[in-house]
Amino acid sequence: MSRSLAQKLAPAALPVLVVLAALMFERAFFNPVNLQNVSRQASFLLIVALGQLIVVIGRGLDLSVGAVITTTLLLLVEIAGRPGGSIVIALIAVVAAGLVIGILNGLMVGFRKVPAILATLAMFVLVEGVAVWVTEGRSKGRVPEIIKPLGVGKVGPVPIPVIIAVTAAVLCGILIHRSSYGRRLFASGANPDASHLSGVSVRTIQASTFVLASLFAVLAGLLLSGFVGFYDRTLGTGYDLDSIAAVVLGGASLAGGRGTVWGTAVAVLGLAALDNLLVLLGVDVSIKLILKAAVLFLAVVSAGWVGSTTFWTAGWRGKRTLATTTKGT
């Protein structure tokens, strides 16, 4: 097996392990309705993770995507969820909010050289603060009915969020793997100085990644709003870190310049399946957290092994050789 193929298949380790565990311990996992649920849950995270992937390839990190999701719900409820409210204005507002947040993140990170983790954390706090200020803690409307099919609807047996997420993944794949923008993105992330010297506008590329991530989060927010159907001020909580975990598990490097849509999608599927299986098994919450942490840790470590040049040049020469070479990497 070539190194390239192994790298592509490595993210599949988690979903494969989950499926094996489900075969052994909980066959209800394979219930078609449950698989629909898993795929729908995965689709929400996948959309967010696609945006995060673009940011990470560009050598960044976006901790504000969860806040964007919650803001999307908030604006929908406040603008379109009241009597006489307009869904068109609400949609314009959520896209505008996403753009503003993304542009501000991009300006801070790309042009002001504020570390991405600080800039987007600040944005997260700012957005949360503005949301509380605007609403005074209370939502004054309901999730508009017209949005709900986006989250709970199906085309045949396939949930609409899955169709949208797959479409988004394909478009994202074309953007980053098949376009000149993608080539400049990878180059900027891998070696910003060299890219700059070769004429790539690294700052603009990096700023654009945050705008794209924010817009993906808006899309996820729309679908999640339809799925929940209620105002839930913690709707986006956790999507920031989960999306980063998915991207890293999918083989992307936090040092930038590496990552694939395929790997991210498979990792997302694995995480969603793991969450689902743990609920099905009725695992105690403390054990659940420990298990998830262990799986993530092992997956990241093994991903590091798979990606390691030393590992592949050493090849399979027994445990001792493997241990030695791994230690040396």
Next chain:
Amino acid sequence: MKHVRLKLIGVVAVLALIAVACSSAEETTTTTAAAGGGSDTTTTVAGASDQSDILVNAFREDPQVLGLDPIEPPDYAYEIVNVDTSEFKIDGTPKIAFAIQAPEFSWPATYNQAVEARKAEAYPDIELVISPTGLGETDSQIATIEDLLVQQPDALIITPLTDVSGAVEEAAAQGVPVVLCTGTAETDAYVTRVDRDNFLNGAIGAEWIARSIDYSGKIVTLSGIAGIPTAEDRLRGATSVFEKYPDIEIVAHEYTNWDAAAGKTAMQTFLTQFDQIDAVWADGAGQAVGAIEAFKEAGRDIPPFAGEPLNGFLRLASEEGFDFVAVGYPPSHSSVCLDVAMDILGGVTVPSFVNVEVPIFDKTELDEWYRPNCVDDLWLPTPLTDEELVAEGLCEA
């Protein structure tokens, strides 16, 4: 009302006044805007013996408003004592600090509003310093409390978002009396605690669930946040009830952070796993509405639900017609905490625990509680007047 028991602050105060007038000499004296100012004297909460009676009676009587058997009170219900607060009596205008939960969503927003409203109504001249901390920022709450102590308040009210024992002890060491308002701490350095007994709330919902399925069936339980006393106490109360009935099986339990999304996701999973779910016990309305949506989406009949009086939960009950019980935890009880702090600064003997009475009702009372002209995100009963609700955009005129 036949099946409703709602004793709010006024009722408690009236009971206290009656108790004072009848016999008790130990919990008399003062509470006015100028604590200890020697003006007209009233107590705002009943004393320890009365509080013990109130709590013990709550275990016995609250279930009966639903026609359920009394619940055996736990030992701690009998352990409420009087606390002499004469050392904290001050003259002049009190300065009270309140380390409160940030109004990030409707429950704390109403909670905070109730404090402000109580101050404006009863104690307009006091200095009230409010400092909020966001949920999930539990560590920073201790720093917030320390910042408040620097301002040398006469009394400190804390809404503990976690165990703030160290900060409570620090305040006590500085001679500042502490009132724990909605929550607890692993220390005895505070003067008193004002809260609803969450064990009781959980147990009442569970007793109602048990009866609704004729003491036999498969149920799902949905809790709030793992490790938070409010959620854990409610779960313990529910579990203590379900354990009494061998034919009731808890087929699944999940923590949902009181989130609609998490409640829906968990219930979707359980619906694929179990063909039979006879009832759902939820310790909060947030996850309950999500779980109900999961039943709707799956095309399954919605079984009896235990939840809370959130207008959105009641809307679903009205639209879908399922059987339910709502056991309240009204955010407006924060105003009682201010009353108690004023009592302490007036040197009034206070009980070590003040149990807040809550609304408890089932489907038969739905029309009296559901506000179809108001938003989902409205906790009932609300401290706001109809005019204020309309003005704030929470209800239509």
